Amino acid sequence: QSVLTQPPSVSGAPGQRVTISCTGSGSNIGAGYDVHWYQQLPGTAPKLLIYATDNRPSGVPDRFSGSRSGTSASLAITGLQAEDEADYYCQSYDSSLNVVFGGGTKLTVL
Amino acid sequence: EVQLLESGGGLVQPGGSLRLSCVASGFTFNNYAIHWVRQAPGKGLEWVSLVRGRGGSSDYADSVKGRFTVSRDNSKNTLFLQMNSLRVEDTATYYCAKDKSGVDGLIYYYMDAWGKGTTVAVSS
Numbered sequence: 001q002s003v004l005t006q007p008p009s010v011s012g013a014p015g016q017r018v019t020i021s022c023t024g025s026g027s028n029i030g031a032g033y034d035v036h037w038y039q040q041l042p043g044t045a046p047k048l049l050i051y052a053t054d055n056r057p058s059g060v061p062d063r064f065s066g067s068r069s070g071t072s073a074s075l076a077i078t079g080l081q082a083e084d085e086a087d088y089y090c091q092s093y094d095s096s097l098n099v100v101f102g103g104g105t106k107l108t109v110l
Numbered sequence: 111e112v113q114l115l116e117s118g119g120g121l122v123q124p125g126g127s128l129r130l131s132c133v134a135s136g137f138t139f140n141n142y143a144i145h146w147v148r149q150a151p152g153k154g155l156e157w158v159s160l161v162r163g164r165g166g167s168s169d170y171a172d173s174v175k176g177r178f179t180v181s182r183d184n185s186k187n188t189l190f191l192q193m194n195s196l197r198v199e200d201t202a203t204y205y206c207a208k209d210k211s212g213v214d215g216l217i218y219y220y221m222d223a224w225g226k227g228t229t230v231a232v233s234s
Contacts, residue, residue: 038221
């Protein structure tokens with residue numbers, strides 16, 4: 001059981017918009033700690049996608065965006081493309097547990 | 111270009127030991143904290159440990175505390191993970207990952223570069 005809760009899977013057709021939620025608690029996201037997102041393409045290492053809620057590293061398309069509210073955060077992907085099919089993980093800091101990850105969400109592009 | 115390359119994985123029996131290495135390049139190694147993150151087959155990411163750049167103090171997940179020890183040799187840009195008393199549930203791909211960190215040594219607790227990982231299998 002992960003400290004941060006994500007839906008196991010989401011799907012969408014090319015061109016559509018999908019969102020992935022990440023729910024924490026008062027000791028992590030709710031305490032104001034930053035939320036970050038990673039993309040893991042099949043058979044590869046994770047890659048930083050979004051940092052500090054809504055910031056994109058250089059090279060990440062602006063189709064990817066993040067937001068947060070209360071004890072939750074969300075990743076939105078607009079203009080869905082086949083290459084976006086991957087596992088997505090949220091991550092934060094927890095005052096008791098140090099670094100924590102969500103369980104991951106598998107995105108399927110229909 | 112920032113690069114991290116893990117090695118040392120393999121098959122080990124329960125109760126055994128293994129030492130992983132992570133060689134870094136492309137950044138001033140001793141300025142940055144480095145994480146170990148693992149991923150069991152078909153499962154999600156699990157944070158394992160963190161070693162700070164300056165001073166080298168470390169933190170561990172409860173699941174490995176007392177069994178795993180992280181260290182670094184800043185002269186060789188290398189990070190180590192000594193894993194003792196290995197259990198079947200330690201079977202995973204182990205990644206080293208660079209913390210964003212600040213030049214002032216501030217740790218940001220997220221990873222902006224990852225290695226490709228090394229696989230550890232614990233089985234009799």
